[in-house]
Amino acid sequence: MTSLAGAPLAALAGNSGRFRLLPFFAAASLAMFLLVAGALWYFERQQGAFFRDVQNQQIDFFKQVQDDFASRQDSVARRDLLSIHEAGNVNLTRLFANALWERDFAPFVGKAGQISVDECRALADVPDAKDGKPKPSAEKKACFAEIGKKIAAFPEFAGLNAKVFEMMKKSTVFKIKVFDLRGITVYSSEHAQMGEDKSLNAGWLGAAVDGKPTSELTFRDKFSAFEGVVEKRDLISSYLPVLAPGSEKVVGVFEVYSDVTPFLNQIKATSADIRKAAADNQDKVEAAAVADQETVDDSGTRTLAIVMLLLLLLFAALFAIVWRAAALIARQEMERDHAQQQLAQSEKMASLGQMVAGVAHQLNTPLAFSSANIQMALQALARFALPLQVAGSFSRLVKATDADKVMVNVASARDRVADIDPADLDVQMPQAMLQDTLQGIEQMRELVENLRDFTRLDRTKTSRVDLNKSLHNVIYIARSVIPTSIEVKEAFADLPEMDCNVSQLNQVFLNLINNAAQAIGEHGTITVRSLVEAGRIRIDVEDTGSGIAAEHLPHIWDTYYTTKPAGEGTGLGLSIARTIVTEHGGEIAVQTRTGENSGTTFTVYFPVAA
Ligand SMILES: Nc1ncnc2c1ncn2[C@@H]1O[C@H](COP(=O)(O)OP(=O)(O)OP(=O)(O)O)[C@@H](O)[C@H]1O
Ligand SMILES: [Mg+2]
Structure with missing residues (x-):
């Protein structure tokens, strides 16, 4: 035996099992819409951030270029200033040497060279408090200062000094020193510096040993110049070799300090100008970047808004289509349900028709035999008419007579009585027939009652x-x-x-x-x-x-x-x-x-x- 239970009603029933198209579509596409909107917004922001980064990089780069340019310009100007002045100083010392060396300085330097410095040099150095490098001790300095004093005490010193002052007065040269080949300061326009040992000084070494001039730019708060003490000056100090006339042989070293404050101020002013121009340019570039960023942001926001609007329109259009489709489907479903109901109704009517035919058939049998029985009973009853008439006449006669006996003229009645067949006088037959008919009627009543209950x-x-x-x-x-x-x-x-x-x-x-x-x-x-x-x-x-x-x-x-x-x-x-x-x-x-x-x-x- 195979068996199968009926599926639950809900699965069959059209409405409860129907796919809810509109809410599903609305929820799904709305979620998608939000997702797309979110993604667009995210990418838009990413793009904006990237653009901002690029802009910032460009601004930084531009700033670097400008700074680089300004500082290069400054250092190049300073270098040029240095080399121009160095060349000037070389020429100056050459003139100075030509004028004074052979006659005045050469014998003076030679005489100073007679003074031994070995004793002073033998004195120990002490480590510097700042950088720890060995520096001459106070004793050693004093020893060399002593040598300076001895040189200054030479009788020819005053004349020489006067000549130097005479030559350098009103020039840009603020100070001049002369070193012998041992590195000892044999002359300084600042007399206190005479006797100092410069043998370890890189400038002196360059000039004395390699025969090359070396210059550097320095700033001094206070400085003893030929004209007296000057303040806050930019100076170029140059170590310059003194060559023996007509040869490449170094015979001494000059150190010349010349004032470049006005030139350097000019360089500083130019640099400041350039830096200001650079800063202005930077401001402009940054302002342009901000404006660009705003334009890009605006256009991004506009694009986003347009895309959102289009998406919204698309959603609305799709929603309208789906809504329309859902309505159409619902109507079709309703029509189908209606048709189904009609079909069920017509099926019911058909089975009702079948039933009516059967019922008619069932009614027909008792109806037919009841009607036949009634007809036969009627016929039987018709045969009772004559005997009953006779019986009636006889009854009247008996009632009208008081006597015990009545005389009947049989001859007159014979004709009528002759028609009466005693066999016809069976009353049980119509009774049985009517009884049957009653049963037939009972059958029909039952049928009708059942029908009424059924429908x-x-x-x-x-x-x-x-x-x-x-x-x-x-x-x-x-x-x-x-x-x-x-x-x-x-x-x-x-x-x-x-x-x-x-x-x-x-x-x-x-x-x-x-x-x-x-x-x-x-x-x-x-x-x-x-x-x-x-x-x-x-x-x-x-x-x-x-x-x-x-x-x-x-x-x-x-x-x-x-x-x-x-x-x-x-x-x-x-x-x-x-x-x-x-x-x-x-x-x-x-x-x-x-x-x-x-x-x-x-x-x-x-x-x-x-
Ligand atoms: N007692 C049964 N014995 C054998 N098959 C049956 C029986 N009852 C139903 N079926 C099968 O199931 C089918 C569906 O029955 P259902 O009553 O739904 O429709 P139908 O009888 O074909 O048509 P309708 O009832 O609308 O006149 C039938 O066609 C028949 O094949
Ligand atoms: Mg059936």
Whole structure:
């Protein structure tokens, strides 16, 4: 036996199982819209940030270029200043040397060279407090200062000094020193510096050993110049080799300090100008960058707004289309439901028609024999007329006579009495016929009563009923439409009452019995069984029909599924039955077997009334 329970009603019922297109579409596309909007906003911001980075990099680069340019310009100007002045100083010392060296300085330097410095040099150096490098101690300095004093005490010193002052006065040279080849300061226009040992000084070494002039730019807060003490001056100090006339031989070293304060101020002013121009340019570039950024941001925001608007329009258009489609689908579904209802209605009408034909047939038999009986009874009664007339005359005669005996002229009555056949005077025959007729009428009354119960007009009303009565009714009606060769058995157990719509349940059982009869065809048995099982009412409609083939079994509950030829079945019977049963809180199932001992049992379960 294979069995299949009915699927839950919700899955079948059109409305509850319908795909909710509009809310799904709205939710999904709105989510997508937000996602796209978010992504666009994110990328827009990324782009803005990238542009800002590029701008900042360019601004930094431009600033670097300008700074580089300004500082280069400054250092180049200072370098040029240095080399121009160095060249000037070289020329100056050459003139100075030409004028004074041979005659005045050479013997003076030679004489100073006589003074030994070994003693002073032998004195130890001390580490400097600042950088830890060895520096001459105070004692050593004093020793060399002593040597300076000795040189200054030379008688020719005053004359030489006066000549130097005379030559350098009113020039840009602020100070001049002369060193011998030992590195000792044999002359300084600042006399206190005479005697100092410069043998370790890089400038002196460059000039004395390599014969190359070296210059550097220095700033002094206070400085003793030929003209007296001057303040806050930019100076160029140059160590310059003194060459023996007509040869490359270094015979001494000059150190010349010349004032470049005005030139350097000019360089500083130019540099400041350039830096200011650079700063202005920087401001301009930055302002332009800010403006560009705003333009880019604006255009990004505008693009974003346009895209959002387009997306919104797209969403609105799609929503309208889907809304329209959903409405169309809903209308089509309604039309289909309506058509289905109409079909179910027409099926009901068709089965009603079938039933009416059967009922008419059933009415016809008692009607026919009742009418025949009444006619025969009438005929029998007609034969009673003469004997009754005779009996009437005799009764009158007897009543009119007081005597015990009456004389009757038989001759006059013979003709009439001769027609009376005593065999016709059987009153039992019409009585039996009328009795039969009464039975016929009783049959017709029962049929009418059943019909009235079956097609109860108030179809929506629920009432508390005994299902056995309802089943009996249905079987009674069904018998009128199914062949008499099919036996319908009732096997009812006592049932508790249940609340139901009787006319709908009648339809369920009529559908099941009709199906059973159609599956049987000619000869067979339909058993309608009722029982109480596990607190539920159970109704079986069992048949000895052909059974349901496995390939049809899964589909029998489907609306419009039928294996019967067109015109015979609509495929609505079981679908309607299941809907009604489920609406009553019940269940319907099937068990079937094909082949030998084939047959099908539909089982319906109902809850009992509370
Ligand atoms: N008792 C049964 N025995 C064998 N097959 C059955 C039985 N009951 C139903 N079926 C099968 O199930 C199918 C669907 O039945 P259903 O009552 O829904 O439609 P139908 O009887 O074909 O048409 P309708 O009831 O609308 O006249 C039938 O065509 C038939 O193949
Ligand atoms: Mg059917």
